[in-house]
Amino acid sequence: MLVTFIAFESMAVAxxxxxxxxxxxxxxxxxxxxxxxxxxxxxxxxxxxxxSDRRGARVALLWGVGFFALGLVASGAAAxxxxxxxxxxxxxxxxxxxxxxxxxxxxxAYAPELRPxxxxxxxxxxxxxxxxxxxxxxxxxxxTSWRWVFLGILPLVAVGLVLVLPSIARLAVPxxxxxxxVSRRWWAVLAGVGIGALQYAGQRLDLVAxxxxxxxxxxxxxxxxxxxxxxxxxxxxxxxxxxxxxxxLAGSFFGxxxxxxxxxxxxxxxxxxxxxxxxxxGAIGWSLASTxxxxxxxxxxxxxxxxGFVLLAIGLAGTAFAALPSTGGxxxxxxxxxxxxxxxxxxxxxxxLLLDQSPEHRRGADSASLQISDVVGSALCVGFGGxxxxxxxxxxxxxTTALLVAIAVFSGLALLGSLVAGRAAAPSAEPVRxxxxxxx
Numbered sequence: 001m002l003v004t005f006i007a008f009e010s011m012a013v014a015x016x017x018x019x020x021x022x023x024x025x026x027x028x029x030x031x032x033x034x035x036x037x038x039x040x041x042x043x044x045x046x047x048x049x050x051x052s053d054r055r056g057a058r059v060a061l062l063w064g065v066g067f068f069a070l071g072l073v074a075s076g077a078a079a080x081x082x083x084x085x086x087x088x089x090x091x092x093x094x095x096x097x098x099x100x101x102x103x104x105x106x107x108x109a110y111a112p113e114l115r116p117x118x119x120x121x122x123x124x125x126x127x128x129x130x131x132x133x134x135x136x137x138x139x140x141x142x143x144t145s146w147r148w149v150f151l152g153i154l155p156l157v158a159v160g161l162v163l164v165l166p167s168i169a170r171l172a173v174p175x176x177x178x179x180x181x182v183s184r185r186w187w188a189v190l191a192g193v194g195i196g197a198l199q200y201a202g203q204r205l206d207l208v209a210x211x212x213x214x215x216x217x218x219x220x221x222x223x224x225x226x227x228x229x230x231x232x233x234x235x236x237x238x239x240x241x242x243x244x245x246x247x248x249l250a251g252s253f254f255g256x257x258x259x260x261x262x263x264x265x266x267x268x269x270x271x272x273x274x275x276x277x278x279x280x281x282g283a284i285g286w287s288l289a290s291t292x293x294x295x296x297x298x299x300x301x302x303x304x305x306x307x308g309f310v311l312l313a314i315g316l317a318g319t320a321f322a323a324l325p326s327t328g329g330x331x332x333x334x335x336x337x338x339x340x341x342x343x344x345x346x347x348x349x350x351x352x353l354l355l356d357q358s359p360e361h362r363r364g365a366d367s368a369s370l371q372i373s374d375v376v377g378s379a380l381c382v383g384f385g386g387x388x389x390x391x392x393x394x395x396x397x398x399x400t401t402a403l404l405v406a407i408a409v410f411s412g413l414a415l416l417g418s419l420v421a422g423r424a425a426a427p428s429a430e431p432v433r434x435x436x437x438x439x440x
Contacts, residue, residue: 011133026081044096049368064097120294194220247377255381289344308346315339
């Protein structure tokens with residue numbers, strides 16, 4: 001239930017944002033509430049991993065809920081755009097702590113044979129928010145105030161925490177001998193700054209953007225090296241490939257997911273409601289595949305990951321028909337359902353594989369690596385899509401060409417994932433530690 005409420009807030013904020021920036025006179029800062037959330041989330045993930053390994057997942061989860069609730073209050077009560085962005089940053093910090101701590105809880109509280117069902121439930125928890133979150137948020141914003149999109153979640157998050165407290169109270173607490181990895185937090189800040197710089201550069205096409213992008217790439221690369229398992233970039237067998245797969249899944253899927261409504265409205269003249277239907281079919285496909293995989297714990301998670309990447313690649317490639325003015329936009333309804341099926345098989349599988357291969361004393365840091373890969377993959381691919389759309393807006397490319405380039409690139413990433421997914425199986429050697437260089 002806690003996951004569902006947080007997922008609802010994530011889905012709802014995009015619906016409320018146009019009203020927020022209008023009332024707070026912050027149109028020029030439209031993208032920064034999202035960027036602030038992402039940057040702080042990366043820091044929260046590393047902090048969550050460190051706290052979970054040193055003081056236990058219970059402490060990390062409580063911290064996360066506390067920061068998330070504080071951010072909701074700050075955002076909902078903000079009198080200007082600066083305070084609103086600050087509130088979103090606090091939310092992101094809490095969201096990162098929660099995401100990692102839930103993975104650690106899963107590893108401690110559930111036997112290996114039960115983890116597929118748990119991660120299937122995690123995926124299913126996003127279905128209701130994906131289907132109804134924007135609709136409910138729109139109604140709240142229209143008939144009351146956008147502030148209640150944030151403040152109204154507070155009692156629901158409190159209920160979710162109360163329900164989960166009895167379970168986490170029984171979790172084992174680490175002996176506290178692990179040293180606090182303060183340096184990892186600073187590397188996380190550097191990586192977050194890199195993400196923020198790239199997000200900013202993606203919103204403009206000029207020499208300033210180029211300079212900011214170069215700084216962002218350097219900062220992100222330097223920050224990620226100590227935060228990901230050694231061999232992540234080269235997909236070394238075992239945990240590095242698991243972490244890399246998460247980034248490939250999230251990046252390729254969400255890179256197109258954010259462009260689909262634009263494609264249908266601009267290329268085919270769909271209404272906003274009709275343009276949002278593919279996102280719903282994708283959520284349904286995701287849920288169905290997650291449920292199916294959860295019911296078959298006997299099937300290899302590596303095999304399911306491979307199949308998931310193949311289905312994702314097919315779904316992504318299928319959206320090319322929707323990008324062409326000469327074909328029907330309705331094809332996106334089908335292709336995105338197929339992409340959702342791929343995500344429903346792939347995402348729970350990487351979660352199970354991570355917990356199977358990560359030693360208990362490293363689950364916090366390793367779970368943080370997995371979540372960071374997800375956020376970075378999504379941010380980079382969404383940013384790349386934004387650059388292409390900006391190029392179309394300035395006449396450098398036609399919108400159809402920009403969309404087809406994005407589809408080709410992200411379909412290629414999914415195919416790459418299908419080729420390397422076989423390396424996600426655990427090696428015979430000891431699990432790879434997630435504190436050394438990511439590019440070795």
